[in-house]
Amino acid sequence: MLLTHPGPADAAPRAHARLLRTLPLPYVLVERAPTGIDDPSEHVSTDHAGGAYLALAHLAALGHRDVALVCRQKAAPSRGTAAGFTQGAAALGLRVTARLNWPLIAGHDGFEAVLAAQPPLADAVLAAAVSSGATALVCFGDMEGSALLAAARRAGVSIPGDLALVSCEDRHAATEPIPLTSVAPEKFRLGALGLETLLRRLEEPDAELRHIWLRPRLTVRASCGARAASPS
Structure with a gap:
C-alpha cells in the first residue's frame, strides 16, 4: 500500500x-x-524545513530583515515548516517578529469553504503580523495565503509594498489577484x-x-x- x-x-x-x-x-x-x-x-x-529556508533566503536577498511565520495549527507539514523557518532565520541573520497559528476549522461544507468564510480570523492574523514589525511573511499554506491577501485588501495593506508574502503548497497560488510566490x-x-x-x-x-x-x-x-x- x-x-x-x-x-x-x-x-x-x-x-x-x-x-x-x-x-x-x-x-x-x-x-x-x-x-x-x-x-x-x-x-x-x-x-518542508528546506522549503521554509528557500523562502527566507529569497526574502533576505530582496532585503528583508524582519520576518514572521503563519502555520496551520496541528497540520503535519507545519512542524517541518516551523523548524526550517527557525533554523533558516538564525542562519540568515533575520529577526523573527512573530510566529502565528492558524487554527483548523471543521465544518460540513469542507475545510476550504469554512476557511474562506472566516474573514475576522484572517484580519486578526494579518494585523498581528503587521503590528509585529514584519516586512515579510511566510505562510503555510495557500488557502491561508489567499485569505491574508483578501484581509490585506480590506485593511489597505499593500502586498508586497507593505508586506511581502510567500505561501506554501502552490495549489492555486498562481490564480490569485496578486499571484503568490510559493514553495511548491x-x-x-x-x-x-x-x-x-x-x-x-x-x-x-x-x-x-x-x-x-x-x-x-x-x-x-x-x-x-x-x-x-x-x-x-
Missing part, C-alpha cells in the same frame, strides 16, 4: 506507527515521515518515487530501507515584490 495520510497530526503518532508495522503487506508513506528513529517505515516526503512540493515526483519504492520492496524484500526527502521548488511571483525571470 501507498499511504498518503496515515493519521491526523494530533493522533498518537507512535501508536499509529506500531499499528502500521503489524500490516501483513509492504507499505510506503507518502508525505508523512516516520515518527522516530525506531520507526522503520519507508517514506517519500517533502522537505514536487507532488508528481513524490507519487512516482513512492510507487517505485513499493515495487522495489516487493521485488527485493531484504533491500535496505528508503527514507527519501525531496526539496521543493520556490516559484517566484508578484506577492514578494519580485517576479520570475522571463525565459531567454
